[in-house]
Amino acid sequence: MSWTSDWGRKIPNLLVGALAGIVGAIVTALAMAASRYWLGIMPPPESVPDRVAPLLDIDTFFDMFGTYGGYNGLKQFGIVSGLRGLLTAGIVVGVLYAIVIESRVSRRSTKWYFGVSRPAWLFLIGAVLTVWIAFVALLWPVLPGNYIGIPYSQARVLSIVALLTWFGLFAATVMLVYRATTQRAGPSAVEGEPEATVEEQPVADAVSRRGIVAAGAGAVLVWPVYRLIERMYDDATFTYDGRPYSGADIQPITPNNRFYTVTKNVVDPDVNRDRWRLEIRGAIDNDITLSFDDLQDFEQVDQESTLMCISNRIGAGLFSNAVWRGVRMRDVLMAAGVHDDAFELKLSGADAYVDTFGMDYATDENTLIVYEMNSEPLPRTHGYPVRVIVPGLFGEKNIKWVTRIEVVTEDEQGFYEQQGWGPNFVPPTRSDIFRPRTLGAGQRATFREAIPAGTTVDLRGRAFAADRGIRSVEVTTDDGETWSPATVYYPGTDLTWALWQFQWVPAQPGEYRVYSRAVDGNGDPQPSEARGIIPQGAQGYNIVTATVV
Secondary structure: OOOOOOOHHHHHHHHHHHHHHHHHHHHHHHHHHHHHHOOOOOHHHHHHHHHHHHHHOHHHHHHHHHHHOHHHHHEEEHHHHHHHHHHHHHHHHHHHHHHHHHHHHHHOOOOOOOOHHHHHHHHHHHHHHHHHHHHHHHHHHHOEEEOOOHHHHHHHHHHHHHHHHHHHHHHHHHHHHHHHOOOOOOOOOOOOOOOOOOOOOOHHHHHHHHHHHHHHHHHHHHHHHHHHHHHHHHHHHHOOOOOOOOOOOOOOOOOOOHEEEEEOOOOOOOOOOHHHEEEEEEEEEOOEOOOOOHHHOOOOOEEEEEEEEOOOOOOOEEEEEEEEEEHHHHHHHHOOOOOOOOOOOEEEOOOOOOEEEHHHHHHOOOOEEEEEEEEOOOOOHOOOOOEEEEOOOOHHHOOOEEEEEEEEEEOOOOOOOHHOOOOOOOOOOEEEEEEEEEOOOOOOEEEEEOOOOOOEEEEEEEEEEOOOOEEEEEEEEOOOOOOEEEEEOOOOOOOOOOEEEEOOOOOOEEEEEEEEEEOOOOOOOOOOOOEEEOOOEEEEEOOOEEEEE
16 A cells, blocks of 8 residues: 555544644653653753843844733743644654654565564654754753752753653654554555565554544643643742832831842742752862852851842832842852963853853952841742852842852853843942832832922932942932932941932922932942943933922
């Protein structure tokens, strides 16, 4: 019987192949989800978007925000696209497998193993190895990520083995489902050739008799896949990614549960502290691998410092202040023996996030490897068990869930820097108003409520100048015609924000433009020229319109 001419037989075989591919994709998705939670391995639906995101320029990146409803929407799109891609690939491979195994060459083959012809075996093995090698090459930079904190050097090997296992499992499932559905026992007769010695059940009969069983088996597997994906969704960052610290009740030290949060991940790592290790590698005399307990051997430091996201608009709340406890990074680097040609540090997290900063920050006494936040273990969302704090730089440089610090001898770019952010990651001096509450931010903010003329308005705000400290704050209520000194009631330190207040008594009804300006510890005033967050962070005045009645 000719495969090329017998369409009555060809279509059922293609359908069986597609069914086998769908079941294979479902089984593989289940294995990936289980591996993610039990072994911490980042599956392709997450690792591929992570690999691709840094390759997008900033404009494209933000255009996609608009298209898919913000960063969380983009994350959801990436995961859904990955799962759709897996299902589509399953169908394609399943159909191709059907074509190969039912081809003239396959059916003529005298080499059959477990009911599968040698050409079909070669097709599956070749497909698995080709896809595996392609994925390893594509995902190489993110393969060391591991969500439960398996050490960097081991995590890459584990990810490579997992990819081969997943793809091999997919191929085996396709083969077994197709074999069971067609009840193939060996080579069949080929038109123009002698009759085979082993009979084969017609595929059309197999579809009606066994196809329903195979489809049912695939349907049963949908439930555990759904439950694992549901668990991932419930554990996802969608509810807290982009959480600001705003409002009229801002405190000098931000409570841990209100500290601003930004993450690139769909689900943040849940690192096992006992498995976690910090590897120090690169241009050093001695490779060092530290456990959590090893950090206690270094001098312990308590330090208050403020973090701010580079995407924080003027007047917005993506920054917070905390007291951190840990060890000086320079002490760890001294133990490793840094070479003279060291240029910068390249840091990696358990979530495969990578960023860099120069040796001047690496050896600064204020740069810490920390494990406590406000006298408590680091929360999971803020890098448990260990993260890096680098005062003077935007938050993206303060790596969470850090697993590797590499001393490199040339300039390298991190996750967001590859998109075009920077090259300056030092926050400009800024100030804003957080009380009374406002609508909006930047230069288009308004107080939520009208102010009665003659009443005292307690204006309060924040000022921040990275690691330069705040010397003074002034307030204007007449659009910059006159400036009056504000009271800095919480000066903080050179590494923190300062909190200020000003008593304003508007005498006449009307509209007023109210804003502040800060002077940093070096005596340099806050920049007045407005600038958006792209590519080096926002600057300018937080101008709030007040309606006095």
